[in-house]
Amino acid sequence: MQPYRKYRCLNCGLIFDEELGMPEEGIAPGTRFEDLPDDWYCPDCGSEKQDFELIDY
Structure with missing residues (x-):
């Protein structure tokens, strides 16, 4: 199973x-x-799904 990932909103973080x-x-x-x-959409700022980026650790 693939590990869980995190995504960041580019507009509000x-x-x-x-x-x-x-x-x-x-x-x-x-x-x-x-x-x-x-x-x-982002529940904080309303940005669309495509406005999120994968966070690489």
Whole structure:
């Protein structure tokens, strides 16, 4: 299984962590970024999914 990844919003810096999900937004822990709907947007600033970048550690 592929390790969980983190993605950062390029506009506000919000981190989407696949391992944690966003339960307060209805996104279960373990949800992969690519499995989010194409019309998903940043809950903090409203940026589109394509405005997120993979964080490489």
